[in-house]
Amino acid sequence: MRIADIGTGTGILLTDLAAKLPKSVQLDEVPEHLIGAYDLVSVRHFAFVLQEHELQSAVKNLFRLLKPGGYLQWIDVDVSSQRIEKARPEINGEPQERIMNLFRGNDTRLSSAWVPSLSSRFSGAGLINVEVDQRNTPHYIGQQLFESGFLAVEALTRNNHLDDDKAREIEDIFRDSARVTRQGSYAGLTRYTVIGQKGL
Known part of the structure; x- marks a missing residue:
């Protein structure tokens, strides 16, 4: 079985699979002679990379x-499904809304809305037997992801040479967001898994 892992990132999928597959498994670039050569092409997390x-x-x-x-x-x-989820209705999600707005800025990739259309794009490209699994982020994962996102936002804002007032404002947002995250508030997203088959 040949698998192309697109957007490999850390290579975690293939690293995990390598322990379970024969030693003949290897990582390949995609030269022309491998076009039409894969049993499975796996793609992950391109919502922030590709534009519609x-x-x-x-x-x-x-x-x-x-x-x-x-x-x-x-x-x-x-990405367009991003919303504040709360373990209890009385939790104030406003600090997290402010964090999410810091992310959005003017970059259209941070507000892309094409992921729900993947199944029709698959069909349009000629794939058959297209199936979709759509799930919301479980709270225990959502909180962890949101806390991890703090690091990214902090790095982005630190590298933008902000004036002192803006830096203090962002520090306040982080402090308030961390507090409400510990109380059970987080940014929820809808995750899609779309699978389609190339005809024989």
Whole structure:
């Protein structure tokens, strides 16, 4: 079985699989002779990378990697579904809204809304037997992800050479957000897993 892991990042999927698969498994670049050579193409977390106008072309290129009968699997979050979830209604989610607004800024990738359309994009590219699994972030994962996101926001703001007033404002937002996160508030997202098959 040949697997193409697109957007490998740390390589965790292949690293985990390597322990379970034969020693002949290796990481490949995608030279021309491997077009049409993969049983499975796995894609994860491109919602912040691809813009909507790039999506159909990306799906078509991924389709080309598949053997007849092969599968394309895409796991991503719907950025436009981002919302504040609370363990209790009385928790004030406003500090976290402010953090989310820091992220959004003017970059359209941080407010993309194309992930729910993946299944129709798969069908449009010629994939068949398309299935979708849609799930909301469980609270125990959402809180951890939101806390981890603090580090990213802090790094982004620190590297933007902010004036003292803006830096203090951001410190206040972080402190307040950390407090309400510990109380049970977090940013929730909807995760999509879309699978489609290339015809024989």
